[in-house]
Amino acid sequence: MLKYIISFCLFITSLSNVAQEKEALDTVSNKTAYGLRLGIDISKPIMGVIDSNSSGLEFVADYRITKNWYIAAEFGTQEEITVEDYTNSTSKGSFYKIGVNYNAYDNWLDMNNEIFVGFRYATSAFEQTLNSFRSNTGSDYFSGNPVTTPITTKELTAHWTEFVLGIKVETFKNLFLGFSFSYKIMLSVDQPTNFKTLYVPGFNRVFETETGFGFNYTISYTIPFISK
């Protein structure tokens, strides 16, 4: 993770060098592209390879509306097995997030990098299966035998808000690498009967206080509509 942060810093440094050289050669106009930026979260396929309990896919999109404001959205699917001491459960479903990003970074000339803060409203439709469980007897004199009949609860929904903090770096013309961190606060979540929603696709692990956090690494490409 640190390696990526360092490489991002190097990208920024190299880009600023390029910009300075350009400035020395001639006077370029400070125009940057406005358009639809589409991308994919590369951390989810990588996590799927590393962790057999996790598999998912996430697409990201944003649309620049002013110099510093973007309309942003994410959508995807996730299947996650949650293993606890006494329960084993699977959450499976899709999620949508929509909101805005504000770019707080002052770019040099025609550079187009971002350090952004954002806000999202998000929703997920999912199902949860209690794969197996055993009773917590609190003693080892009689311990509970595992019950392995899966119990699936379908048509569960969750709604939440996210605060996002991240960076995006233009590595080649219109191609961006990004990293973002999000803090999530649950608004409402359906609970299965005699069990609990431990994981929500897009929200990730649901903590006791109904909060959560997540991150993504993205590669995205801007389809330029206009430059201004």
Next chain:
Amino acid sequence: MKKNSIYILFLALVFTACEKDDICLSPTTPKLVVRFYDNANQTALKSVERLSIWADGKDTLSIYKSVSLDSVTIPLNVNTTQTIYHLKTNTVDGNKANNLINTITINYTTTEEYISRSCGFKTIFNNVTISSNNGWIQSFTPTSLTKIDTQTSAHVKIYH
């Protein structure tokens, strides 16, 4: 200034995200709480001399090996609907020949109730009936309970 405020926001988010829900602190499956009373004076607690307790076919409970106590909590088997306990007392000396053994049989049905992520499920015992083979235990009350879902107070009073 703008960057500083973002940094502070980020730190605030990181710290509020730290919480502990990995340690189970809630009550789990209740045990059967038994208190021993004097048969002659039924409001007075009376310790059982050199008490040992074991379930049928199992080793003696490590905390109840020839102890003198007026209150015990014993686990019930959550995988079946019956638990048989043998209670040994010896009021004379440590000699095996003077051991008195009483058997109590507890019948019930079970249901599982979800507690939390770290605690998992607990078992609740319903329609509990208790019987004794009347050895050194002269009587007990009650003989049936609708539900055992906590262990905060005594479930069974045994008179001896």
